[in-house]
Amino acid sequence: MPTAETLIDQLRAAGVGRGDLIAVAVSAAGFGLCVSGGHEFRSGPAPAGGQVADLELVEQALRPRWVWWDNSTATALIQAGVRPATCFDLAAVHRLIDGGWAADPARVWAGCADLDPDRLPALGQLDLLGGELDDGVDLEQPTRPDGYLRPEWAAGGWGRTTGRLSVWAALALRVHDRQRARLGDLHPRGDALATAHSESAAELLCAELAVVGLPLDADRIERILADYIGPRPSDAEHASRIRDARDEQVKRLVPGHDVDLRSPAQVRELLARIGIEVSDTRSWRLEMFRGAHPVVEALLAWRKSERLATTYGYRWLDEHTADGRLRGTWTGCDGGAGRMTASAGLHSMPAELRPAVQAPDGQLLVRADLGQIEPRVLAEIAGDPAFALATHADDLYAPVAERLNVDRPTAKIAVLAAMYGQTSGTAGAALQGLEDAYPIAMRFLKNAYESGRTGRDLRTHGGRLIRMYRLPGGTDAETERRAAAGRGRFARNAVVQGAAAEFFKAWAATVRARCRPMDGQIVMCLHDELLVQAPEGQVEQVAAAVGDALREVAARWAPSTAVRFVADLSIVTTWSDAKPAVVTDALPF
DNA sequence: TCGGTCACGTA
DNA sequence: CGTACGTGACCGAG
The missing domain is CATH 1.20.1060 (Taq DNA Polymerase; Chain T, domain 4)
Known part of the structure; x- marks a missing residue:
């Protein structure tokens, strides 16, 4: 019997079924697994656990939710030919719960163990020696007596042996359990666990994007x-x-x-x-x-x-192109509000170059972008019924203009100014109109501004912590005032931009999942826009799935159905092709 | 060689 | 005194 089959049987015997958790750690030494209940498994020669590539058979047989420390595991699995469908990414969830960007294992562990992240132990000479210290401390233990992660483990020592790999996986599972509990305590207006899952999926997508690249002629x-x-x-x-x-x-x-x-x-x-x-x-x-x-x-x-x-x-x-694909590194969230980022100029490619972004022979691109996503998101997260009514229009700015008795360009500038924190310029008069017409949404923005100005952290709709920086003591009053105003503008924008990023990632994660059986592959994420590459024969179904995914996410994200989300959707050969104005009605009815 | 500034592409 | 990001060139300090 092949070793992978043995492993699958053992996992089944340990109670693992579809969607259940399997923590996994991967290194050059092989893999280690741990499942709920504490059963550990590791790679090795037959009849033991097989090799990393065999985990694809586990994936297909069990469809688990993989738990890993960060998306370097996703990358390692993908490079070994494994195609994980879903995961729980501890680093991504740590960023969600604790804010900021740093999410190395030592910090993630400290976050869960209520340890001060500013007092992480440094890597010492003794740790590197391995084995047992004079005082009887066992270096095969991943944690120290004071509770912190052992620096030698955190620095990569977890991957030295398959024995350590399964211990590392077991530790990941403990972090997961603690993070789940913390997510439950957050009580944002949205569903923090759902955010954790879609943020994790976004990280997985990032690992795939880095491998697959953007098709370029x-x-x-x-x-x-x-x-x-x-x-x-x-x-x-x-x-x-x-x-x-x-x-x-x-x-x-x-x-x-x-x-x-x-x-x-x-x-x-x-x-x-x-x-x-x-x-x-x-x-x-x-x-x-x-x-x-x-x-x-x-x-x-x-x-x-x-x-x-x-x-x-x-x-x-x-520098960035090989075999017709433009590749960069991707991150699932930046350190601020939580948007995705990409290097290699992928997010700032000039419009003039976009005609060269072209699906290879036999393939087409589905291009989809969310329409006016930030104001629509604002209507939902602020719970403003009047503003929600405006989202029922394909063009949200039309009813706003009518309500404010101004022309459309003015209405648009005013709404954007409100979300970005602009106070001067042409938007002035129209801003007052917004205050009168949509007091709930405007108060929501004002509250965020005040939070930022006074240095209070806040959370996005989906639960992400937005950290407010403080200047060192002794800063002169004028500098302090300017910094406070800057924080206010940042906070005002971050609650909207961050929630929009969460919505987008939930959409992208759903698109990824629905399109996979049809060989549809996301090749670009650009804040409110998706490019999906698909075989010609299946592209119509892929396009339909992209629309379905939007309806699905909108129904989950804005269950009241008072707010409408729309997308332009088109099937093209190159990124720059004119888009037919196909509005995907996202209302569930 | 480094960090700060300017500049500019995208959303 | 409108947000975020990544990238490249110049410039002054070290």
Whole structure:
């Protein structure tokens, strides 16, 4: 009998069924498992537990919820050919409960054991020796007498032997139990356990995104880059010739002035000499001087191509692209409000490059983005019936404009200003209108602002702790006041942005789960937008599943059904293809 | 070589 | 004195 079958039988005998927990730890030594009740299993030669790749058979036979310390385990499993469907990610849940970003095992353990995270023990020389210390302390114990995780274990010693791996898995299960209890004590307005599950799924998705990458048409991207920044340079000398030629387009318009265009200070001086006085040389400011002198126009064009050449040029392409996929590292949440982040420019790829994002032959992309997600989320989390009514429109700003008796652009600016904490500018008058029309939503934002201003932590709808930083004592009053105002704006935005991020991740997790049987694979998450790659033959079903997932999440997330969520959904060959305005009605009725 | 600042792409 | 992020170049301090 194959060893994997033996392992599955043993897990079944230990009471593990569909959706039940299996804690898992993986290293070069193999794997260790632990299930509820304390039964431990580890990899090894037949007839023992098999190898890491065999866990895919466990996955298929039992469909457990895997518990692991952080998504490095997800990455290790995926690299071994295992495709975990669901998990409980202790680091992700720690970030949810305790805020911030740091979530290494020592910190996660301290969080659960009510130990001061600022007094984590450092790795000492004695720990590294292994074995037993003179005072009889057993280094095979993962924790110290004072309760802290042993630094040598936390630093990777947990993976030295399969024996340690199963102890590490057992410890993960204990952390899980404690985190579940803490989640139950949070009492946010949303469902903290559901958030824990979708945040965990988001981490798993991140591990997959890093492996699968964003499909890029190699010829297309080369052509686009060539159009904007010139041909691929053959050597360093060629590269500098192209660079000089680009600079010359600007410099020839100001003969007699030598200027380094890459130095904002020198650009500012140059502009001053031709009668243009600016406090800084940002593009939006220079916009106003387009007509004043031909060099302004040229400078703005130079900035555009310089940006592409430096940040999104051939170097960027070569560094992050392999076999037609653009890959970066992903995190399930940032340190602030909890949005996903991505490196390699994946989240800030200029629109000009998007035509090159193209499904490979035989595949198509489902492109879906949530419409006006932040104000809709605000209506739900604030519980504002009047504002909820406005979400019933496909375009939320239309009824708001009508109610405020202003035009749509003004209504939109006012709503965004309210959520971002803007107080000056054009939104002023309309903001007062918002106060009158939607007092509950506006009071909700005001409360968040006050929390932040006075330095009180707060939680998002789904339970994420938003930490408010404090300046060191002895800060002068003006600095303190500015910092307080900054915290207020941050807090005001974080409760909305954070809740929207939670909604998005719940949607993405559901899409991931529903699309998997149809070979649909999420290849991009961009705050309110999803790209799903799918085989041509199944793409219609995948698109339908994306819509179904939205309805499912909306029904769970906003059970009152008073708030409506919508998405644009289209099937495209490239990311940039025009989207037909298909509104997916997310109301359950 | 480092951190701070400027700048700018995305949502 | 509108939020968040990641990236790259310059610049002054070490």
